[in-house]
């Protein structure tokens with residue numbers, strides 16, 4: 001799920017979503033307002049997309065998600081964080097870092113990706129790498145989970 005004020009993070013989220021589609025991997029894309037927070041622990045994998053606000057801060061609309069990850073049983077959920085920011089600010093993509101640090105503790109954090117403002121052609125390979133690393137961790141995680149059952 002993602003949030004985006006001026007469209008940069010939305011474009012990044014669409015790019016990652018399309019890479020999974022190309023591999024015939026089923027993904028669902030939610031704007032944060034549409035995401036069913038109460039079902040968080042039912043997902044095998046979740047990728048969070050966020051811009052950064054204020055002084056390196058998480059946007060207000062993402063705070064409930066942040067708190068849900070802290071409170072819910074999500075130890076099995078493979079997570080990734082993507083974000084756009086502007087390195088003009090002292091804390092570039094601070095919201096990505098904040099989610100990363102929390103998800104490292106509470107979930108199975110796989111990978112993060114920061115993009116400077118708008119996606120450039122040179123970011124495409126980085127998006128592919130992100131999707132590949134995330135997918136590998138998810139596959140390992142799901143098969144491990146099945147073995148235990």
Ligand SMILES: Cc1cc2nc3c(=O)[nH]c(=O)nc-3n(C[C@H](O)[C@H](O)[C@H](O)COP(=O)(O)O)c2cc1C
Pocket residue numbers: 003004005006007008009010050051052053054055056057084085086087089090091092093094116117118
């Ligand atoms: C008031 C304001 C504060 C911002 N603060 C930060 C910041 O601390 N760190 C950062 O990396 N980017 C910061 N940005 C830049 C945005 O995160 C960046 O433009 C981002 O690409 C916007 O994403 P969106 O198009 O998905 O809304 C700020 C932008 C505004 C308008």
